[in-house]
Amino acid sequence: MKIQGQGALVTGASRGLGRALAELLAVKGARVALVAREAGPLAEAVAEIRRHGGDAHAIIGDVASKQAIHRIAGQAQGAIGEIGIAIHNASTLGPTPLRLVLDTECEDLEAVLATNLVGPFRLTKVLAGAMAIRGAGVIVHISSDAAVEPYPRWGAYGASKAAQDHLSAVLAAELDGTGVRVLAVDPGEMDTAMHAAAIPDADRDALQRPAAVAARIVQMIEDERRAPSGHRLVAPRWELR
Amino acid sequence: MAGLTARHGDGPGPQVRWPDEPVIGDAVVGQRGSDSAHPPGAPALGAAEVARHAVRLVVVDPAGERPRLERFAALPQLLRAGDVVVVNDAATLPGSLPGRTAGGQVFELRLAGPVEAGRLLGVLFGEGDHRTRTEHRARPPRLTAGDQVTVAGMTATVASAAGRRVELVVHGSGDALWHALYAAGAPVQYAHRSEPLALWSVQTAYAGRPWAAEMPSAGRPLTWEVLLGLGRAGIAIASLTHAAGLSSTGDDDLDRALPWPERYEIPRRTIAAIAAARARGGRVIAIGTTVVRALEAAAHDGHDGQGQGGTIRAGSGVATLRLDGRYRPRVVAGLVSGLHVPGESHFELLAAFAPPDQLRRAVALAAAHGLSSHELGDACLILPPQLPRE
Numbered sequence: 001m002k003i004q005g006q007g008a009l010v011t012g013a014s015r016g017l018g019r020a021l022a023e024l025l026a027v028k029g030a031r032v033a034l035v036a037r038e039a040g041p042l043a044e045a046v047a048e049i050r051r052h053g054g055d056a057h058a059i060i061g062d063v064a065s066k067q068a069i070h071r072i073a074g075q076a077q078g079a080i081g082e083i084g085i086a087i088h089n090a091s092t093l094g095p096t097p098l099r100l101v102l103d104t105e106c107e108d109l110e111a112v113l114a115t116n117l118v119g120p121f122r123l124t125k126v127l128a129g130a131m132a133i134r135g136a137g138v139i140v141h142i143s144s145d146a147a148v149e150p151y152p153r154w155g156a157y158g159a160s161k162a163a164q165d166h167l168s169a170v171l172a173a174e175l176d177g178t179g180v181r182v183l184a185v186d187p188g189e190m191d192t193a194m195h196a197a198a199i200p201d202a203d204r205d206a207l208q209r210p211a212a213v214a215a216r217i218v219q220m221i222e223d224e225r226r227a228p229s230g231h232r233l234v235a236p237r238w239e240l241r
Numbered sequence: 242m243a244g245l246t247a248r249h250g251d252g253p254g255p256q257v258r259w260p261d262e263p264v265i266g267d268a269v270v271g272q273r274g275s276d277s278a279h280p281p282g283a284p285a286l287g288a289a290e291v292a293r294h295a296v297r298l299v300v301v302d303p304a305g306e307r308p309r310l311e312r313f314a315a316l317p318q319l320l321r322a323g324d325v326v327v328v329n330d331a332a333t334l335p336g337s338l339p340g341r342t343a344g345g346q347v348f349e350l351r352l353a354g355p356v357e358a359g360r361l362l363g364v365l366f367g368e369g370d371h372r373t374r375t376e377h378r379a380r381p382p383r384l385t386a387g388d389q390v391t392v393a394g395m396t397a398t399v400a401s402a403a404g405r406r407v408e409l410v411v412h413g414s415g416d417a418l419w420h421a422l423y424a425a426g427a428p429v430q431y432a433h434r435s436e437p438l439a440l441w442s443v444q445t446a447y448a449g450r451p452w453a454a455e456m457p458s459a460g461r462p463l464t465w466e467v468l469l470g471l472g473r474a475g476i477a478i479a480s481l482t483h484a485a486g487l488s489s490t491g492d493d494d495l496d497r498a499l500p501w502p503e504r505y506e507i508p509r510r511t512i513a514a515i516a517a518a519r520a521r522g523g524r525v526i527a528i529g530t531t532v533v534r535a536l537e538a539a540a541h542d543g544h545d546g547q548g549q550g551g552t553i554r555a556g557s558g559v560a561t562l563r564l565d566g567r568y569r570p571r572v573v574a575g576l577v578s579g580l581h582v583p584g585e586s587h588f589e590l591l592a593a594f595a596p597p598d599q600l601r602r603a604v605a606l607a608a609a610h611g612l613s614s615h616e617l618g619d620a621c622l623i624l625p626p627q628l629p630r631e
Binding site: 060071081126174 | 328330334423440447
């Protein structure tokens with residue numbers, strides 16, 4: 001898919017990978033709706049894109065809330081028109097330091113699922129139909145290696161990402177032939193606030209920069225042949241061309 | 242064709258303007274009338290909300306076969322391979338907005354069309370809520386051009402006012418306006434519902450840009466199960482965006498002039514899908530009267546400007562077309578619609594597609610089986626066996 005001229009929605013776009021994705025999509029000529037919970041960092045991200053001549057719009061909202069979903073989708077399509085690219089990047093670890101499964105409060109698991117699984121489901125439910133009826137669109141679910149590897153203390157987050165990976169694959173199967181491509185992408189370990197919260201003593205120099213990962217993900221969106229619908233791709237192993 | 246004009250072009254979006262004055266006494270009918278009182282002597286349809294997976298369908302053959310009852314989910318089997326189904330992908334706006342005059346009088350502004358460049362075009366309602374029938378609501382405050390008001394928490398200036406019809410210009414950026422609309426607004430509510438309707442309840446499965454003042458409700462039962470089933474049956478699906486306006490204002494004079502001019506946009510791929518269907522002998526099936534209105538208005542503005550041959554082209558325009566039994570469709574062969582009883586304005590427009598006696602038989606069948614009318618009810622399919630005339 002050509003990025004130029006597309007409407008793109010990115011959740012969790014005020015910092016980290018989401019912000020880097022929004023910036024790169026704008027540089028490539030997309031009209032971008034940035035979704036995040038906190039007004040301050042979001043306004044800063046939008047202002048930065050606009051300073052560089054990009055078309056960016058701020059939407060304050062929490063994807064974990066059912067009532068917020070039509071507001072997010074409606075404000076986004078009011079501001080940028082038809083949406084051809086949706087990136088489910090907003091994500092929560094739950095309380096940190098991370099806890100063993102048996103020490104995880106029921107409500108904390110539910111909250112992690114609400115943001116990382118139910119939110120993307122609801123937003124896709126509201127956005128993907130218009131893509132399918134037009135015969136074109138790309139939906140990206142940001143995953144994690146915790147969806148595949150059973151790391152102790154990553155139970156809530158890992159379960160939510162594993163479920164999201166599966167949702168992504170089933171969506172791809174159901175939308176086969178409609179022109180809508182659905183991907184799950186493991187970005188690999190990045191130098192972000194979320195990584196610091198989970199692993200405070202990590203060697204930051206060994207971590208990927210969010211902008212470098214965003215470049216790979218945007219190329220996946222562009223390259224249908226190398227990133228076919230239904231696949232789960234690992235960004236650090238993606239050959240950048 | 243009298244009463245049918247459309248402007249067309251690929252330039253900046255055309256501006257929708259109010260008609261000069263409501264036309265009274267002409268054969269002018271409202272198209273999505275649902276709030277009107279039940280006409281005396283008509284068979285009674287139910288008012289229960291029907292889940293979108295459970296909608297039933299009265300199939301009407303204008304050529305004379307008796308109407309029959311089907312499940313809406315059987316639509317792929319009721320159409321033919323080669324047909325093309327056209328939907329309206331406009332999402333429903335939170336078009337009911339709270340407002341207040343500088344003097345402190347409260348009002349409700351109901352948007353009548355899409356929001357562009359800070360312009361809010363709509364109809365004023367007085368104090369009260371949807372549980373009061375619209376025709377029984379208090380009179381709204383009288384606004385005049387230049388007045389400052391608050392709407393959805395934003396300051397706005399009255400750009401023009403003609404009775405209850407107003408155009409407001411909001412001060413503030415586009416993003417702030419969209420935020421305010423979704424924070425303060427709610428979808429237009431219906432008197433037959435006790436519980437407030439949320440935006441979740443008034444969107445089709447393929448809704449995109451928020452252009453519709455009320456839900457293009459004929460598409461509500463089109464689940465993805467049905468849509469993908471149509472594709473498997475060799476039936477093409479295409480979309481357009483039509484800014485469905487208000488179904489009712491609670492004012493007879495205003496209602497007689499409904500629908501007002503409505504903006505539409507038809508993409509190239511839809512024009513191609515229709516041309517391909519016609520080339521293989523397929524029929525164009527419109528999901529809802531808004532789709533009929535867009536396609537027929539576009540056909541009238543065909544490439545030679547005379548509307549000959551039903552040629553339609555891609556682009557945007559403003560439809561002022563009004564449908565009734567005298568109208569002969571140029572593009573649309575069949576139609577899915579909600580159920581409406583004789584006497585309702587919507588019933589009259591269905592007469593463009595089937596003789597009134599056939600429609601009356603369909604309503605009798607629907608009433609006998611307890612089908613529901615209104616936006617969240619059951620449906621009918623008018624499906625002529627032959628191609629539309631060239």
